[in-house]
Amino acid sequence: EVRLVESGGGLVRPGGSLRLSCGASGLSFRDAWFNWVRLAPGKGLEWVGRIRRRDEGATTDFLQPLRGRFSISRDDSKNVLYLQLNRLTTADTGLYFCATEHWYSVNNWGQGTLVTVSS
Amino acid sequence: QSALTQPPSASGSPGQSVTISCSGSSSDIGAFDYVCWYQHHPGKAPKLIIYDVNKRPSGVPDRFSGSKSGNTASLAVSGLQAEDEADYYCSSYAGDNSFYVFGTGTKVTVL
Numbered sequence: 001e002v003r004l005v006e007s008g009g010g011l012v013r014p015g016g017s018l019r020l021s022c023g024a025s026g027l028s029f030r031d032a033w034f035n036w037v038r039l040a041p042g043k044g045l046e047w048v049g050r051i052r053r054r055d056e057g058a059t060t061d062f063l064q065p066l067r068g069r070f071s072i073s074r075d076d077s078k079n080v081l082y083l084q085l086n087r088l089t090t091a092d093t094g095l096y097f098c099a100t101e102h103w104y105s106v107n108n109w110g111q112g113t114l115v116t117v118s119s
Numbered sequence: 120q121s122a123l124t125q126p127p128s129a130s131g132s133p134g135q136s137v138t139i140s141c142s143g144s145s146s147d148i149g150a151f152d153y154v155c156w157y158q159h160h161p162g163k164a165p166k167l168i169i170y171d172v173n174k175r176p177s178g179v180p181d182r183f184s185g186s187k188s189g190n191t192a193s194l195a196v197s198g199l200q201a202e203d204e205a206d207y208y209c210s211s212y213a214g215d216n217s218f219y220v221f222g223t224g225t226k227v228t229v230l
Contacts, residue, residue, distance in 0.1 A: 045221035
């Protein structure tokens with residue numbers, strides 16, 4: 001069974017930074033593509049970005065407005081995925097999920113970690 | 120890329136059916152047969168219940184079915200059960216510039 005566990009969320013002031021982690025088990029981590037998706041209060045899900053396999057260059061794609069502020073990386077030796085959030089604004093407040101991707105579907109999800117941006 | 124549009128709420132009595140619509144555009148739902156539906160009980164991990172418009176992952180009951188017509192996708196839930204009460208989200212692949220777009224979400228209540 002695939003299990004994804006996010007961590008690293010918390011309260012941060014506007015302009016601050018945060019690094020989220022996602023530990024994975026029950027899958028071949030190095031063969032997986034990973035996505036981050038967020039759920040803002042009172043809004044729907046929003047795709048944040050994704051990272052390909054290391055043998056594909058671990059290249060990343062992002063929601064266009066987030067490019068340059070957010071970055072995704074992976075540590076295949078630890079089975080951990082990361083999301084670096086920089087220059088945070090209140091609009092970035094929400095529950096952040098990591099998830100695997102397989103052939104155009106975001107399939108296995110974690111329970112999320114909450115990011116609150118507030119002064 | 121705009122979010123896909125879903126009705127905020129839907130409801131039905133146990134045993135009844137409910138259908139949720141998901142309206143997109145010719146750049147997402149209309150362009151690709153990569154529509155997914157997710158069930159989310161708050162506090163838990165979202166669960167994929169439909170992929171590729173109308174396919175069910177292993178273990179998902181056949182009470183859940185998906186379809187698509189033009190720029191609109193739909194999720195039908197028949198034989199409603201108490202545990203079906205949850206938030207439901209659609210998503211669509213939207214090409215190599217926008218990647219994935221999600222719906223606004225529909226809260227299903229079992230009366």
